Amino acid sequence: xxxxxxxxxxxxxxxxxxxxxxxxxxxxxxxxxxxxxxxxxxxxxxxxxxxxxxxxxxxxxxxxxxxxxxxxxxxxxxxxxxxxxxxxxxxxxxxxxxxxxxxxxxxxxxxxxxxxxxxxxxxxxxxxxxxxxxxxxxxxxxxxxxxxxxxxxxxxxxxxxxxxxxxxxxxxxxxxxxxxxxxxxxxxxxxxxxxxxxxxxxxxxxxxxxxxxxxxxxxxxxxxxxxxxxxxxxxxxxxxxxxxxxxxxxxxxxxxxxxxxxxxxxxxxxxxxxxxxxxxxxxxxxxxxxxxxxxxxxxxxxxxxxxxxxxx
Amino acid sequence: xxxxxxxxxxxxxxxxxxxxxxxxxxxxxxxxxxxxxxxxxxxxxxxxxxxxxxxxxxxxxxxxxxxxxxxxxxxxxxxxxxxxxxxxxxxxxxxxxxxxxxxxxxxxxxxxxxxxxxxxxxxxxxxxxxxxxxxxxxxxxxxxxxxxxxxxxxxxxxxxxxxxxxxxxxxxxxxxxxxxxxxxxxxxxxxxxxxxxxxxxxxxxxxxxxxxxxxxxxxxxxxxxxxxxxxxxxxxxxxxxxxxxxxxxxxxxxxxxxxxxxxxxxxxxxxxxxxxxxxxxxxxxxxxxxxxxxxxxxxxxxxxxxxxxxxxxxxxxxxxxxxxxxxxxxxxxxxxxxxxxxxxxxxxxxxxxxxxxxxxxxxxxxxxxxxxxxxxxxxxxxxxxxxxxxxxxxxxxxxxxxxxxxxxxxxxxxxxxxxxxxxxxxxxxxxxxx
Numbered sequence: 148x149x150x151x152x153x154x155x156x157x158x159x160x161x162x163x164x165x166x167x168x169x170x171x172x173x174x175x176x177x178x179x180x181x182x183x184x185x186x187x188x189x190x191x192x193x194x195x196x197x198x199x200x201x202x203x204x205x206x207x208x209x210x211x212x213x214x215x216x217x218x219x220x221x222x223x224x225x226x227x228x229x230x231x232x233x234x235x236x237x238x239x240x241x242x243x244x245x246x247x248x249x250x251x252x253x254x255x256x257x258x259x260x261x262x263x264x265x266x267x268x269x270x271x272x273x274x275x276x277x278x279x280x281x282x283x284x285x286x287x288x289x290x291x292x293x294x295x296x297x298x299x300x301x302x303x304x305x306x307x308x309x310x311x312x313x314x315x316x317x318x319x320x321x322x323x324x325x326x327x328x329x330x331x332x333x334x335x336x337x338x339x340x341x342x343x344x345x346x347x348x349x350x351x352x353x354x355x356x357x358x359x360x361x362x363x364x365x366x367x368x369x370x371x372x373x374x375x376x377x378x379x380x381x382x383x384x385x386x387x388x389x390x391x392x393x394x395x396x397x398x399x400x401x402x403x404x405x406x407x408x409x410x411x412x413x414x415x416x417x418x419x420x421x422x423x424x425x426x427x428x429x430x431x432x433x434x435x436x437x438x439x440x441x442x443x444x445x446x447x448x449x450x451x452x453x454x455x456x457x458x459x
Numbered sequence: 460x461x462x463x464x465x466x467x468x469x470x471x472x473x474x475x476x477x478x479x480x481x482x483x484x485x486x487x488x489x490x491x492x493x494x495x496x497x498x499x500x501x502x503x504x505x506x507x508x509x510x511x512x513x514x515x516x517x518x519x520x521x522x523x524x525x526x527x528x529x530x531x532x533x534x535x536x537x538x539x540x541x542x543x544x545x546x547x548x549x550x551x552x553x554x555x556x557x558x559x560x561x562x563x564x565x566x567x568x569x570x571x572x573x574x575x576x577x578x579x580x581x582x583x584x585x586x587x588x589x590x591x592x593x594x595x596x597x598x599x600x601x602x603x604x605x606x607x608x609x610x611x612x613x614x615x616x617x618x619x620x621x622x623x624x625x626x627x628x629x630x631x632x633x634x635x636x637x638x639x640x641x642x643x644x645x646x647x648x649x650x651x652x653x654x655x656x657x658x659x660x661x662x663x664x665x666x667x668x669x670x671x672x673x674x675x676x677x678x679x680x681x682x683x684x685x686x687x688x689x690x691x692x693x694x695x696x697x698x699x700x701x702x703x704x705x706x707x708x709x710x711x712x713x714x715x716x717x718x719x720x721x722x723x724x725x726x727x728x729x730x731x732x733x734x735x736x737x738x739x740x741x742x743x744x745x746x747x748x749x750x751x752x753x754x755x756x757x758x759x760x761x762x763x764x765x766x767x768x769x770x771x772x773x774x775x776x777x778x779x780x781x782x783x784x785x786x787x788x789x790x791x792x793x794x795x796x797x798x799x800x801x802x803x804x805x806x807x808x809x810x811x812x813x814x815x816x817x818x819x820x821x822x823x824x825x826x827x828x829x830x831x832x833x834x835x836x837x838x839x840x841x842x843x844x845x846x847x848x849x850x851x852x853x854x855x856x857x858x859x860x861x862x863x864x865x866x867x868x869x870x871x872x873x874x875x876x877x878x879x880x881x882x883x884x885x886x887x888x889x890x891x892x893x
Binding site for chain 1: 532533536537539540557558560561562563641642643644645653654707708709847849850853857858860861863864865866867890893
């Protein structure tokens with residue numbers, strides 16, 4: 148063991164002997180400490196505080212030091228006695244499954260089309276991406292009219308074909324699926340762009356070699372495109388899942404969870420619980436349960452997609 | 460830069476900022492008033508009141524902040540948590556117990572309490588007081604609910620008078636509703652207001668009371684809406700849906716002014732909207748009637764809710780804030796009414812709480828619309844306020860909407876809310892004892 152190692156712990160920096168270097172080192176630590184402090188104060192601090200609040204009953208109005216201790220009762224209430232939370236959890240999963248599945252399949256499909264030599268490729272790309280940059284509130288208002296039971300365009304079209312009028316957003320069995328459709332419309336353009344970037348990163352040489360070997364279009368897709376797109380697929384699936392499990396604005400602006408909580412999602416229920424019912428402890432517990440679920444799903448997704456990527 | 464020099468500069472800058480802000484504070488008192496009256500006309504009317512006050516009190520500046528009603532409670536809560544709360548709040552009295560329990564509100568000064576006692580009916584004072592008798596602010600609008608109907612649609616359906624009981628209500632509603640060959644509803648008999656807790660629960664309560672039922676027990680310790688009268692009331696909703704007399708896809712709040720809804724149970728503050736509506740003529744087509752009486756009721760009844768001006772307990776300017784509230788609500792010249800009374804009656808169409816305003820603006824309240832609500836305010840039962848009341852109200856709203864959507868029965872809906880409501884009331888009692 149060196150004499151230096153015996154004097155300082157492994158995690159402590161070596162102190163320079165020169166005064167100039169010591170001063171520079173001091174300033175370096177001053178600058179590095181700023182983002183670290185910001186991270187602790189604005190990210191880790193609120194998370195820890197939220198965890199602490201989840202063990203209490205707090206109305207956000209009383210002083211923090213007077214919060215009554217509730218232990219794990221907020222968690223047990225949510226998991227055993229709150230039908231709205233369980234309902235919203237189920238709705239959120241359905242929303243995520245529908246949204247992620249459709250966005251991934253459609254995003255990849257449209258990206259393949261836009262990656263080919265079709266006419267007006269740039270125009271199509273712009274058209275698909277436009278909903279991504281549209282304000283969610285504007286989309287919500289627009290689709291509320293489009294899907295209106297009595298005068299909406301969609302109902303006018305389907306009744307013209309002799310089909311029965313549908314309630315869509317005002318129907319308990321259709322509201323959630325209609326929201327999934329709107330979410331797909333809103334975000335598929337973003338995933339098209341991501342997949343397109345991935346497709347354009349695959350060297351043409353692979354396809355040329357495959358064609359020399361007599362591979363067809365399906366075989367090229369199956370054995371070249373899909374394997375090489377797995378890192379992109381991982382990004383799309385993970386980020387889309389996280390976003391879908393945290394859906395709030397679209398539901399808030401269209402149905403508000405109605406009718407009768409049939410389109411209630413976890414984050415909207417969390418918002419209502421915190422700000423409408425002044426139950427910040429219970430809302431914080433919801434946040435931690437959702438965090439655990441998202442983390443678990445993300446780990447599974449990363450393991451499934453990452454391992455196969457490495458194998459390839 | 461030398462670190463010592465840098466620190467010195469920062470310290471000097473900090474001292475300058477503190478000194479400047481201290482000077483600014485010493486010069487003026489700035490009050491912030493938070494309300495939910497946010498339309499262009501309402502903003503202009505409120506600003507005129509503020510400007511008049513500031514002209515008389517040049518050392519006080521008043522800033523007006525408005526948010527939509529749906530965000531008002533959130534704004535109050537987050538503002539306090541962030542340490543940027545308003546000095547003066549105008550809020551819905553159902554939230555009063557929660558705010559009082561959390562120490563949000565400052566007690567009014569004695570002269571304000573005396574003024575309120577002398578000029579407001581006891582029932583309205585009770586609506587802005589806690590059970591210990593403490594009054595927490597100046598009551599403003601009193602809003603009873605009545606049946607607002609479209610005379611033209613009733614006449615076209617063959618009826619020249621509004622329904623007096625539930626059988627007539629169901630019959631007229633079904634007769635008004637029109638559905639085309641494709642199933643599109645072009646007009647509906649009774650408009651409900653899904654998605655808005657007051658728009659669902661207040662009309663339900665008005666019907667429940669007109670059927671002889673109760674919302675909470677008299678001591679407000681248990682829910683009483685899950686009764687025979689309550690189930691009959693919710694069955695009325697199910698019957699109306701089954702007969703086509705109502706449909707949740709038609710929203711009474713938005714569609715009545717467009718002339719496609721026959722009847723809605725609503726409050727007086729809707730007058731400004733109805734006057735400006737293009738689908739219905741306010742003077743000749745809008746009618747107001749008492750709430751139809753249910754099979755278990757013996758006389759029309761209703762529910763009335765109230766709002767109040769109060770001061771935040773954290774306000775550094777409490778005396779100035781109370782002075783401003785008093786100035787807005789007091790009558791400065793005999794027979795002229797108060798500034799807020801004028802605003803409530805003429806900008807909103809609401810009924811003011813203060814006797815002097817009801818007298819001063821009697822003429823403005825004598826039209827066929829508001830006069831009916833003034834008469835109803837004499838017998839309407841005040842909304843029972845209790846800690847956790849907002850949560851109970853939302854639970855009831857969701858279950859009523861579930862009945863409207865055919866997802867549950869009236870019995871199951873009310874049993875479910877009763878159980879949860881009683882748990883909330885029990886929890887609030889235990890917290891009060893802790």
